[in-house]
Amino acid sequence: MSKPSLARGTRDFGPEIMAKRTYILDTIKQVFKKFGFLSLETPAVENLSVLMGKYGEEGDKLLFKILNSGDFAKKLKQEDFDNGAPAMLSKVAEKGLRYDLTVPFARFVAMNRHDLAMPFKRFQVQPVWRADRPQRGRYREFYQCDADVVGTDSLLCEAEIILMLNEAFKKLRLPDFAIKVNNRKILTGITEAIGAAGREGELCVAIDKLDKIGKEKVEEELVGRGFSAESIASLQTLFELPEGNMEALAALKGWLSETEIGLKGIAELEEVLGMVNDFGLEDNHVKLDFTLARGLSYYTGAIFEVQAIGVKMGSISGGGRYDDLTGTFGVSGLSGVGISFGVDRIYDVLDELALFPEDATESTKVLLTNFDEESQRACLPILKKLRDAEIAAELYPTSAKMKKQFDYANKKGIAYVLAIGSEEIKSGKYSLKDMASGEQKSLGITEIIEILNV
The missing domain is CATH 3.40.50.800 (Anticodon-binding domain)
Structure with missing residues (x-):
């Protein structure tokens, strides 16, 4: 008789925990509905052709692959073993567990676009899986709570995401949080400014780890990726920008004055912030962070990340603009922007700060x-x-x-x-x-x- 146990990185949720999780999800869903989003669900299992190549080189490594049923190894030859796991993958696994909700959403839109009213606004609450190293605040199975708008490139959508984030976390009674905002075009402009044009993907993978490993380790990784000493020296300007939003924007505008795409990213940020102010939101919690990269390769415009202040926890929400995600499924020209709430991390933050209402359970x-x-x-x-x-x-x-x-x-x-x-x-x-x-x-x-x- 085997002893019952849980797979690493997964958890059971008893009645008390489920009651608190339901409180979180119901609160966020109410905000989504208030902003005009409709509910959607997609399968847990997707074809690997849908998933691979959408999350960057590190994201692809974290996909849970599902072995083909039956004798999955019957087509393998010795040369397949010699060529390593990546070459062998297509012969033993055709499907995988979804890594996030955005890519399955894009697949859904591509398949059903003629039946949807555009722009299409949807929210989705389902589990996702990542073959990550389990640690506090990081699980192999966890729920995401997403809201996306597809079919418009209006920056009003970015402004409304900031409003939704503010409303959701205030309704959850989180006392202090920062909505970090950047633009992927600015990061592209930075690579041009430091003489490393076309390498924004490598730069983003490295500087996205800044909060976790520190500046020196990021610089070491950039050296390992072949960035020159001159490029890394030029990058110091990024690390030394002023604290205030407007001051940082002004300094950045001067630094990137010769990069057209960088200036376009700055202009988009200024327009979004202007609309947030026009909404009359007094305390918008926005903090511009030009080192914010987010490791997902499909972001092309604004990127968002939310952190709870005073709690040792990674981001509790994140997202961004993707100008042609559905293009990978044969449907080009559909721009979208979305946000994902990390329900498990939000739970841990509210629990640590004792913010759950007494009647939640x-x-x-x-x-x-x-x-x-x-x-x-x-x-x-x-x-x-x-x-x-x-x-x-x-x-x-x-x-x-x-x-x-x-x-x-x-x-x-x-x-x-x-x-x-x-x-x-x-x-x-x-x-x-x-x-x-x-x-x-x-x-x-x-x-x-x-x-x-x-």
Whole structure:
């Protein structure tokens, strides 16, 4: 008999945790719906032809591949083993678990574009899988909560993403957070400014690790990737930009004055920030961060990342503009922009800061006691009245001593116990006990419903 265990990087979610996760997801979904997004789901399994090449060189390594069914190795020859895993992959695996929700969304749009009203706004909440090294805040199976707009290149969408991020995290009562914003065109301009034109992909992979490994290690990686000493020296300007948003933009504009694409990225950022101000958002939490790269190769414009201040945790949300993601599926010209909420990390942050509301884990509001057959029969119509009044109520399933039923209520976090014995049945007055305060009152069913509905 094998001992039960969990695969590394995965977790069970018991009722209390699920209640808190539901609170997070319901809060974010309400914001999505308020901004006009529609719900969508896609399969957990996608063809590798859909997934590969969309996440950069490191992302491809983290894809979970699914071995072909049957004798998956029958087509292999010795030369396949000699050529290594990448060459062998196409012969043993045709499918994989989705890495994110954006690429499957793009595939869905490409397949269904004639039936969709454009621009198409969708939100999606489903698990994704990454063959990453498990650690705090990083799991192999985790949920993403995405919102994307496809079919328009209007920068209004970027501004609305900033508004959504603000509203969602304020509704989750997160006291301090930073919405980091950059533009991939600016990063392209930086490569031109340091004499490394055309190598923005390599630059982005390296500087995206700045928060994790520090400037010196990033520079070492750039050396390893063949960047010249002169290019790395020129890059110091990026690391030494002023703190304020407007001051940093002004300094960057001077540095990139000779790069057309870099100036275009700056102009797009200025337009987005202008619209956010026009919305009248007083505290927008936006922090321009021109070292922000995000490792996904499909971003072409604005990029976003949210960090909780004062908590040792990676980004809790991220996204950006992708001008032609559906082009890889034969449908060109469909621009999109989206954001993804990292539900598991958000949970850890709210848990660490004790930000979950007290009623987030509440399920049953009142437990009706069961002493004998007469008590059970009397409880059933009362139970119906409580539920008809939209009160979460349950009847203890078997006759048992009061202590056992009270213990059950305490363990489950039930706020009230309604005792219905022979005396209560005769009088029509039932004993309602507040399990937190210990206060007990004898009341009619109408009064009980009024109290429980508060």
